[in-house]
Amino acid sequence: MTPQKRTTTVAAACLVVSMAACVLLLHHIDEIRPQAGVDDTLYINSPKVIQRASLGFNGLMACVYWTRAVQYFGYRHAQNERTYNELAPLLEIATALDPHMIPVYQFGANFLAPAPPNGAGEPARAVDLMQYGIRNNPDNWRLYYDLGFVYYTELRDYKRAGEVFELGSKAPNANPFMKLLAAQMAEHAEDYATARMLWMATYESSTQTDIRQNALEHLRSIKVDEAVTSLQNAVTRFIQQSGRAPASLWELAAAEHLPGIPVDPDGNPYELSFDGQVLVQHPDDFPFITKGTPPGYKRSGLAKFHTKD
Amino acid sequence: MKARIGYIAANTFREAVRDRVLYNLIAFALLLSGAAILVGQISIDIERLVVVNLGLTAVSLFGIVIAIFIGIGLVSKEIEKRTLYTVLSRPVRRWEFIIGKFFGLAGTLVVNTFFMAIGVFAALLYVTHKFSVSDAFILVALYFIVLEFLIICSLALLFSSFSSPLLSAVFAFSLFVIGSFADDLRGFATLTHGLTRWIATAAAYLVPNFSTLNVISAVAHQQSIGAQLIVQNTLYALFYTAVALSGAVLIFERRNLK
Amino acid sequence: MTAIEIRGLEKIYTVGFLRKKPRQALFPLHLSIEDGEIFGFLGPNGAGKTTTLKLLMGLVFPTSGTARILGREWTDPEIKAQIGFLPEQPYFYDYLTAHELLDYYGQLSGVPAKQRKQRIEEVLVHVGLTDVKGVQLRKFSKGMLQRAGIAQAILHDPKVIFFDEPMSGLDPVGRREVRDLMEQLKQEGKTVFFSTHILSDAEALCDRVAIIYKGELRGVGAVADLTSTVQGKVDLVWQGTQVPASIKALGAECHVTGETVRAVIQENQQDAAIDALRRERLRLISLTPVRTSLEQYFVEKTQKADSTAGAAV
Numbered sequence: 001m002t003p004q005k006r007t008t009t010v011a012a013a014c015l016v017v018s019m020a021a022c023v024l025l026l027h028h029i030d031e032i033r034p035q036a037g038v039d040d041t042l043y044i045n046s047p048k049v050i051q052r053a054s055l056g057f058n059g060l061m062a063c064v065y066w067t068r069a070v071q072y073f074g075y076r077h078a079q080n081e082r083t084y085n086e087l088a089p090l091l092e093i094a095t096a097l098d099p100h101m102i103p104v105y106q107f108g109a110n111f112l113a114p115a116p117p118n119g120a121g122e123p124a125r126a127v128d129l130m131q132y133g134i135r136n137n138p139d140n141w142r143l144y145y146d147l148g149f150v151y152y153t154e155l156r157d158y159k160r161a162g163e164v165f166e167l168g169s170k171a172p173n174a175n176p177f178m179k180l181l182a183a184q185m186a187e188h189a190e191d192y193a194t195a196r197m198l199w200m201a202t203y204e205s206s207t208q209t210d211i212r213q214n215a216l217e218h219l220r221s222i223k224v225d226e227a228v229t230s231l232q233n234a235v236t237r238f239i240q241q242s243g244r245a246p247a248s249l250w251e252l253a254a255a256e257h258l259p260g261i262p263v264d265p266d267g268n269p270y271e272l273s274f275d276g277q278v279l280v281q282h283p284d285d286f287p288f289i290t291k292g293t294p295p296g297y298k299r300s301g302l303a304k305f306h307t308k309d
Numbered sequence: 310m311k312a313r314i315g316y317i318a319a320n321t322f323r324e325a326v327r328d329r330v331l332y333n334l335i336a337f338a339l340l341l342s343g344a345a346i347l348v349g350q351i352s353i354d355i356e357r358l359v360v361v362n363l364g365l366t367a368v369s370l371f372g373i374v375i376a377i378f379i380g381i382g383l384v385s386k387e388i389e390k391r392t393l394y395t396v397l398s399r400p401v402r403r404w405e406f407i408i409g410k411f412f413g414l415a416g417t418l419v420v421n422t423f424f425m426a427i428g429v430f431a432a433l434l435y436v437t438h439k440f441s442v443s444d445a446f447i448l449v450a451l452y453f454i455v456l457e458f459l460i461i462c463s464l465a466l467l468f469s470s471f472s473s474p475l476l477s478a479v480f481a482f483s484l485f486v487i488g489s490f491a492d493d494l495r496g497f498a499t500l501t502h503g504l505t506r507w508i509a510t511a512a513a514y515l516v517p518n519f520s521t522l523n524v525i526s527a528v529a530h531q532q533s534i535g536a537q538l539i540v541q542n543t544l545y546a547l548f549y550t551a552v553a554l555s556g557a558v559l560i561f562e563r564r565n566l567k
Numbered sequence: 568m569t570a571i572e573i574r575g576l577e578k579i580y581t582v583g584f585l586r587k588k589p590r591q592a593l594f595p596l597h598l599s600i601e602d603g604e605i606f607g608f609l610g611p612n613g614a615g616k617t618t619t620l621k622l623l624m625g626l627v628f629p630t631s632g633t634a635r636i637l638g639r640e641w642t643d644p645e646i647k648a649q650i651g652f653l654p655e656q657p658y659f660y661d662y663l664t665a666h667e668l669l670d671y672y673g674q675l676s677g678v679p680a681k682q683r684k685q686r687i688e689e690v691l692v693h694v695g696l697t698d699v700k701g702v703q704l705r706k707f708s709k710g711m712l713q714r715a716g717i718a719q720a721i722l723h724d725p726k727v728i729f730f731d732e733p734m735s736g737l738d739p740v741g742r743r744e745v746r747d748l749m750e751q752l753k754q755e756g757k758t759v760f761f762s763t764h765i766l767s768d769a770e771a772l773c774d775r776v777a778i779i780y781k782g783e784l785r786g787v788g789a790v791a792d793l794t795s796t797v798q799g800k801v802d803l804v805w806q807g808t809q810v811p812a813s814i815k816a817l818g819a820e821c822h823v824t825g826e827t828v829r830a831v832i833q834e835n836q837q838d839a840a841i842d843a844l845r846r847e848r849l850r851l852i853s854l855t856p857v858r859t860s861l862e863q864y865f866v867e868k869t870q871k872a873d874s875t876a877g878a879a880v
Contacts, residue, residue, distance in 0.1 A: 004642070007404050007562055015555035021548040023514050029521050029541045064493050071496040316674040320660070327662040390658045395719055398624045398652035398729075399675045400644045566626040567580075 047096030062098035065090055069104070073111055074210065077118070084120035088112060091129060099136035102143070103208060105129060109146035110202070110211045113154040118214070118287060123154040141178060142205065144168025148181065152198060158189035177201045192226045220265045221288035224280060227262055228292035231270060231278040245276035313401055314409040321413020322420075325379055330417065333371055334424050340367055345432040356436040361447060361529040364429035369454050369525070371425070372418055373485055376458050379417070380465025381477035383410045384557075388566060397566075404558045411466055411554060418458045426451050443531040449539060450528040456546035460517045461485060463553035470557045471564065488519040517549055568638070570727050570758040571600040575632035576622050578615075592618045594783045595632055600760055600775075605753050607773035607790075608762040609865065615782040616762035617655060620731050624652055637726060648677055651720035655731040657712065661705035665696050665715055668704060669722055676723035686722060694718045695744070709736040717748065728752060730761035734768055746772055770861045778868050785868040793864050800857040801837045803830045806850040813843040827852060 050061065069090035076084055091108045094101060111119045113126035130147035137143055144164050151161035162185030169178035177197065184194040196219060203215035231249075234256050238246050246252040249261045249272045261269040268281040273294065280292035284299065325331075341364055348359045384407075387393040396406065429447065434440065464484055468477035487494065491513060498509035522542055524534055575595040581587040593615045600606045610616050621627040623634055625642055634641040637649055659668055666687060673683040691697045694714040699707070704715065713736060720728055733749075734742045749759050749772055763769055769776050770790055777787045786793070803819075805828055810821050817840065819832040832840050837854065844851055 004402070004562065007402065008559060011404065011555045011558040011562070015552055015559065018548040018551035018555065022545060022552060025541055025545040025548065026514060026518055026521075029518075029538070029545060032535060032537050032541065033521060064490065067493055067496045067500065070500065313675055313677075316671065320671055324660065324662055391654055391656075392658055392660055394621075394624070394626060394654040395652060395657065395659070395672065395716075396675060397626060398647060398650065399672065399723075400647040400677060401675050402644055563628070565628055566621070 047093045050093050050097065058097040062094050062101055065094040065097065066101060066104055069094060070107065070210070073107075073120075080117055082116040084111075084116065087120045088122050088125045088129075092125075095129065095132060099133070102133075102137070102140060105133040105143055105146050106206055106208065106211060109149050110214055113150045115154075123150055126150045126154075139171050141168045141171035141174035144171060145175075145178065145201070145205070148185075149198065149202065152185070152189070158185045161185050161189070175201070175205060192222055192229075196222050217286075218288050221286045221290075223265050224286050224289045225291045227264065227270065228278050228280070228289075231262060232291070235272070235276050235278060239276065246272065248272055310402075310405065313405050314412065317396075317401070317406060317409025318412035318416060321383070321410050322416050325414070325417040328379075330375060330379065331421065331424075333375060334421065334428075337367060337371055337425055338428055341428050341432045345435050348436060357433065357531075358529050360429070360432050360436050362525060364425075364432060365447070365450055365454065365525040365528070368422060368425045368429065368451065369457065369523075372422060372454065372458050373461055375421065376414065376418055376461040377465050377478055377481045377485075379414055380462050381469050381474045381481065383414065383466055384469040384561065385472075385474050385477070393566065403561050407466065407470065407554065407557050407561055411462060414462045414466070415459055418462065419455060422451060422455055422458070441531070443533065446524075446528045446532070446534050449534045450524050452539075453522040453524055453542060456542060457519055457522045459546055459550045460488075460519075460553070463550040463557070464517070467553045467557040467560070470561045484517060485519065488517040489523070490520070491516055491518040492520040518545070522546065568602045569599050569635075570602045570604075570637060571598075571606075571623070571760060572635040573598040573619075573623070573632075574634060576619065576629050576634055577631045578618055578622060578627065579630045591782050593622070596779075596784055598777060598784065598787065600758060602758055603753065603756050604774040605749060605759045605772050606761070607769035607776040608760065608779065609764065609766065609769055609776055610762070610779040611764055611869070613781075614779045616764075616779060617731055618782075619779070620652075620654075620729055620762060623729065648723065649726045651723070651725040651728040653713075653716045653720040653728075653730045653733055656735060657716045659704050659712065659715060659719075662703060664701050664703050665691065665707075665718070666700040668715065669718060672719045673722055678723050686724070690718045690722050693721070693748070710738065710741045713737055713741065713745075717745065721752070725757070727758045727760065730759065732763055733761055734763060734765055742768070766861045766865055776861070778865055780869045786864070790861065793861065800831050801834050802853070802855045802857050803832060803837070803840055804828070804852040804854075805844055806852055809847060809849060811843045811847045811849070813846075814840050831857060 050065075069087060072090060073084060073087055088108075091104055091112065094104050108126050108129045112129065113119055113121075113123040115121045127147065127150055130143060130150060133140075133143045134147065144167055148161045148164035148168065151157045151164060162182050165178050165182035165185060168174055169182055181194075181198060181201065184191075184197065188194050199215045199218045199222065203212055203219070206212055206215070231252070234252055235246060238252055238255055241255075246255070249270060252258075252272070253261055263269050264280055264286075266282070266285055270292070271279045271281055273279055277294070278292060279294055280286060280289065283289065283293045283297060287299070341360075344363050345356075345360055348356045384393075387396070393406075397403065426448075429451075430440075430444075433444065433447075461481065465477060465481045468480045472480070494509070494516065495513040498506055498513050501509055521538075527534065573596050575597055576593065577595040578591075578593040580590045580592055582590050596619060608616050608619065618627065622629050623636070623641055636646050639646045660671075663671065669687045669690065670683065673687065678686060688697075691700050694717050696711065696714055696718065699711065704712065707715065713733070717730075717733070720730070730749075733745050737745065746768065749761070752759055773790055775787065775789050776793070778785045806826060808823050808826070808828060810823070810828055810830075814830060814832070815821065817832055817836050819830040819836075819840075821828055821830040830840070834856070841851065841854075
């Protein structure tokens with residue numbers, strides 16, 4: 001005869017109900033509680049202390065902090081936060097624990113340097129991080145790329161960027177575009193073609209989803225900027241020729257012998273304001289454009305990152 | 310029924326005491342007073358931080374070790390020594406035995422923690438010379454640590470109901486470590502895709518979440534803890550303990566005591 | 568009334584991890600024990616005695632079959648208040664004193680506090696542990712532990728008491744005490760069920776016995792019935808070392824041990840033998856009828872089982 005059936009049924013029911021309750025409660029608790037590393041409450045900021053506290057399990061702790069860094073940034077970015085104070089310490093701790101964790105440097109270059117809300121806005125610290133990485137991994141061309149990237153995109157120090165790209169092109173197995181980029185820095189740093197080259201390089205050489213998405217967004221925005229510039233030039237030509245602004249883009253298209261109204265990468269046609277400004281229909285869809293936004297436009301809401309081009 | 314559970318609990322407590330478990334308090338007292346005196350002489354501004362951090366961490370670690378070491382033998386020792394036979398030949402239900410053992414061990418830890426709490430506050434008073442309002446939240450941290458103990462006790466008991474002491478210790482300790490990184494486990498899970506994501510997320514929820522019960526850092530920095538968190542944490546700990554105890558009861562009910 | 572009724576209790580263990588082999592620890596057992604009797608459960612080690620007891624106590628779950636104790640299902644927890652159990656070579660909580668141990672068990676058995684106090688004192692006297700009631704059990708000798716075990720088994724005044732090898736590890740004095748105690752329990756109207764492999768104890772104590780071998784019941788009956796086959800022989804013991812020729816002529820087996828001689832002769836020869844002794848002026852010490860001992864019955868049942876193994880199914 002089997003053991004007391006009643007006890008079994010009660011215990012089984014209790015187990016199932018309690019487990020369900022646990023899961024539900026954890027959900028609630030997540031909401032009221034700052035997630036580890038997400039809130040600005042990283043008490044131990046010193047990599048040295050954490051290293052000692054890791055009891056020798058540096059590698060594992062490095063992974064933990066790296067994961068926290070990604071989560072921290074991702075979560076706050078999704079909430080459209082403007083401060084990311086803990087990102088630099090988290091990345092610094094991770095690399096202090098494991099200086100050879102290359103993906104961390106890449107992440108730092110892409111998200112530590114840019115201004116909020118798409119980055120932490122700390123380009124100087126990003127440079128420090130890259131240089132630390134290079135010191136510890138002198139033969140890894142990617143780190144030179146990341147450093148050059150920071151100089152180019154945020155600090156606009158094209159001379160230094162060129163130097164770094166040049167240095168990096170000499171590293172073993174360096175990607176050929178390093179040399180190309182070095183050359184471009186000299187004369188054509190501010191060209192759209194150069195920017196495109198750089199972002200393509202980032203997109204192709206990284207395997208991290210966040211970084212690729214970011215690069216994609218930049219490429220889209222470059223397309224828009226280029227298109228708007230070229231259209232704006234056409235408008236100027238039109239005004240010079242006919243003495244007035246075109247009534248609509250149709251008129252401009254006809255004058256320029258274009259097959260139709262140009263469309264942005266999302267397929268929406270560009271627009272023409274009453275005073276001859278070329279505008280993008282939905283500026284919010286292109287977080288990094290510098291042209292084609294109406295005057296007094298303030299970026300609102302979340303930066304919507306597309307998942308695939 | 311309740312009386313029997315009480316008797317078993319009392320006996321378990323008595324066993325722990327006579328096993329000289331409470332002597333750990335001496336080691337704890339030495340550690341804490343040594344630290345307090347040292348820190349009081351070295352530097353300024355972080356004495357409170359050190360005493361609270363060290364004190365609460367020691368309470369937590371000492372307790373976890375005791376919970377695991379005693380917990381793993383709760384059932385297996387009685388089977389090995391056959392003391393269980395004379396107990397179960399009496400009108401004691403098997404589930405009463407499990408629940409009684411749990412309360413005995415939990416009770417031991419609560420008493421232990423009570424004395425340790427006095428030690429922590431004494432050391433704190435020594436270095437800061439007076440209490441502030443925020444020190445009340447140290448009590449909350451201690452309460453959360455007790456909740457951790459409940460979970461660990463129930464897990465140790467669960468493993469003890471079917472496996473050898475050594476294996477039980479390994480399992481219980483592993484769950485404690487993983488549970489302390491529960492948040493990170495959830496973080497890892499969000500970075501994966503597909504089936505792995507399901508498995509990782511399931512694991513992250515199954516594992517006892519000790520990160521939420523660990524507010525030592527916050528309290529050391531004199532942060533306050535919300536009432537809602539206290540309530541939710543209490544419920545979580547109670548339900549999780551219920552899961553482990555139900556499991557222990559289910560296993561023990563059908564166990565052939567060779 | 569039947570105190571214990573075992574209806575086909577069976578236990579098969581599956582041994583092995585990957586290739587599970589079944590091991591039949593107990594074949595379906597049918598047995599009835601009456602109220603107020605001392606019942607002996609005999610068998611060599613590994614025969615299934617302890618398995619049977621564990622099944623009855625609910626420590627192990629049967630593969631099939633049921634049992635009734637005092638008219639209720641054996642799994643009924645309330646029944647446990649009416650039964651006592653002494654396991655084989657027991658340990659107890661060695662950090663407790665005898666008094667604390669009995670108090671704890673009394674609590675678990677539901678004996679009310681006031682009654683408990685009194686009862687503990689009584690029982691301690693009964694088993695002769697009053698002097699050491701404040702001593703921790705870790706300091707007890709084997710014999711003392713056994714007595715403590717008996718104490719906890721009878722503490723709550725149960726109607727049926729189960730003993731598993733109660734004499735094991737005891738010196739002759741201890742065994743005598745346990746025997747006396749079991750006799751006393753019977754006089755108090757209790758039912759005693761005990762397992763043992765020492766036949767002389769069973770012979771002395773039991774009203775009825777069952778013999779179990781390799782998990783199977785081989786024989787049940789009253790001791791007197793099982794051993795009553797009077798062989799018609801007589802056991803003659805006299806002083807001295809002489810064996811009279813006339814006794815030798817009777818064809819008797821004679822053994823000289825020390826200062827006495829022992830001879831086994833036919834019953835109808837006993838008068839002639841006594842005359843022979845008187846003629847030789849040898850002093851007769853004893854004259855007893857020879858009965859089959861329980862041992863012989865036992866050996867017969869178990870050895871016969873071995874030789875006919877497989878034949879009876």
